[in-house]
Amino acid sequence: MFRATGLKGRSNIMKKNKMDIKKFANIKKTCAVCGGALDEPVISYPKLPLTETYSKSYDKTFIKGIDQYFHICKTCSHSQISNCINPSFLYGNNYKFRTSESNASKNRIEVFVNFLKTVIGGKSFNTIIDIGCNDTYLLAGMEKFAKKLYGIDPILKEREKHSTDKVVCIGKLLEDTDIKEIVAPSKNLVLSTHTLEHVENPKEFIVKILSETPHETLYVFEFPYFTPLLKRNRFDQIFHQHMQYFSPQSFEYLINSLGCEVVKMGENYHAWGSLLVAFKKSKKRSFKKITAPLNINRYIENILKKYEDFKDSMQKNRTTMLSLDDKIFGYGAALMLPVVFYHLGINADIIDTIYDDDQTKNGLTYANLPVKIMIPEDINSFGKKSILITAFDNVRPILCRLKELEPKNIIVPINVF
Numbered sequence: 001m002f003r004a005t006g007l008k009g010r011s012n013i014m015k016k017n018k019m020d021i022k023k024f025a026n027i028k029k030t031c032a033v034c035g036g037a038l039d040e041p042v043i044s045y046p047k048l049p050l051t052e053t054y055s056k057s058y059d060k061t062f063i064k065g066i067d068q069y070f071h072i073c074k075t076c077s078h079s080q081i082s083n084c085i086n087p088s089f090l091y092g093n094n095y096k097f098r099t100s101e102s103n104a105s106k107n108r109i110e111v112f113v114n115f116l117k118t119v120i121g122g123k124s125f126n127t128i129i130d131i132g133c134n135d136t137y138l139l140a141g142m143e144k145f146a147k148k149l150y151g152i153d154p155i156l157k158e159r160e161k162h163s164t165d166k167v168v169c170i171g172k173l174l175e176d177t178d179i180k181e182i183v184a185p186s187k188n189l190v191l192s193t194h195t196l197e198h199v200e201n202p203k204e205f206i207v208k209i210l211s212e213t214p215h216e217t218l219y220v221f222e223f224p225y226f227t228p229l230l231k232r233n234r235f236d237q238i239f240h241q242h243m244q245y246f247s248p249q250s251f252e253y254l255i256n257s258l259g260c261e262v263v264k265m266g267e268n269y270h271a272w273g274s275l276l277v278a279f280k281k282s283k284k285r286s287f288k289k290i291t292a293p294l295n296i297n298r299y300i301e302n303i304l305k306k307y308e309d310f311k312d313s314m315q316k317n318r319t320t321m322l323s324l325d326d327k328i329f330g331y332g333a334a335l336m337l338p339v340v341f342y343h344l345g346i347n348a349d350i351i352d353t354i355y356d357d358d359q360t361k362n363g364l365t366y367a368n369l370p371v372k373i374m375i376p377e378d379i380n381s382f383g384k385k386s387i388l389i390t391a392f393d394n395v396r397p398i399l400c401r402l403k404e405l406e407p408k409n410i411i412v413p414i415n416v417f
């Protein structure tokens with residue numbers, strides 16, 4: 001929802017004195033959930049590259065990376081990064097991701113709708129509002145549940161004119177939208193999926209929604225959370241765009257502190273492992289107080305141990321790649337590719353070409369990584385090629401595809417869940 005500035009604009013800013021980045025980043029010193037002071041970072045990512053940097057050409061002046069810090073709050077167990085970079089750096093217009101074009105997102109939405117049905121039963125609403133709705137794919141599937149539906153997302157600017165009597169597109173950020181003007185007096189449902197993790201101040205975000213919606217409104221949010229990331233050792237999923245890494249406890253604490261209570265929680269095991277939470281404003285006057293988890297230090301020690309395992313595994317993959325005599329080809333020109341290379345500790349010169357089946361990426365590269373992206377058209381067999389799977393979130397479909405293409409070696413740097 002915060003994809004406001006084109007990569008070109010971002011690139012120009014990045015070319016300036018690198019010290020300028022400090023003007024566009026906000027170093028957080030307090031926990032986004034409980035407001036407690038942040039301790040020293042648990043993990044530091046020096047010069048972590050930006051992601052989503054597809055470009056027609058490599059730009060050697062593009063900033064190489066920005067230091068990032070990952071913290072765990074010892075009071076409420078919430079995790080967050082502390083170097084919050086201005087969204088205008090983080091998102092580009094050339095980023096073409098649309099939910100309706102992504103099978104993984106479609107499956108995610110199916111899980112979301114099934115969860116929602118278990119909460120609402122056969123109930124229908126006067127209004128459904130989807131905040132950070134991407135291309136309204138979710139809303140389209142919700143039409144039978146409401147009289148009127150609103151999608152709020154800046155990427156909808158061009159589509160506002162295609163609004164119908166039933167589904168209205170609002171091409172704005174939440175902070176520029178007056179929800180009071182669109183809610184019904186009763187029976188409102190507010191959805192927000194895969195948005196909260198991108199928000200620097202989630203408390204403000206939720207307060208705005210709560211203050212502009214009636215008391216009986218039902219809120220259903222979905223966002224990637226920290227527990228599955230940790231379980232699967234996916235420390236590559238800590239990156240600049242995701243500012244918040246909730247635990248079920250820290251999210252419940254956050255909404256309790258705003259006078260709300262959980263109606264139901266669920267999980268989508270796929271799609272990075274996300275938490276689904278239905279909540280509502282509560283009539284309760286007080287909630288149980290947050291107390292520091294008794295074993296918080298052990299929890300942090302465990303995180304550090306798992307991070308060491310992750311680094312170790314990336315290092316072993318790098319050693320394997322360097323020991324192969326053949327040139328290596330990548331498969332999967334992922335949005336996250338610069339971060340994948342960062343953790344593997346490899347440069348673009350180790351990889352000949354990155355193959356990807358998405359036609360729209362054919363011939364592109366990354367502004368901060370000089371690799372060539374190609375569609376493997378007319379290739380029936382990879383024969384003697386060694387393939388590194390470079391899209392960590394699409395390992396399964398890529399493995400299926402590689403079964404047809406029969407490369408000599410396949411390097412899969414992560415476990416597949």
Ligand SMILES: [Zn+2]
Binds near residue numbers: 032035073074076077
């Ligand atoms: Zn906290």
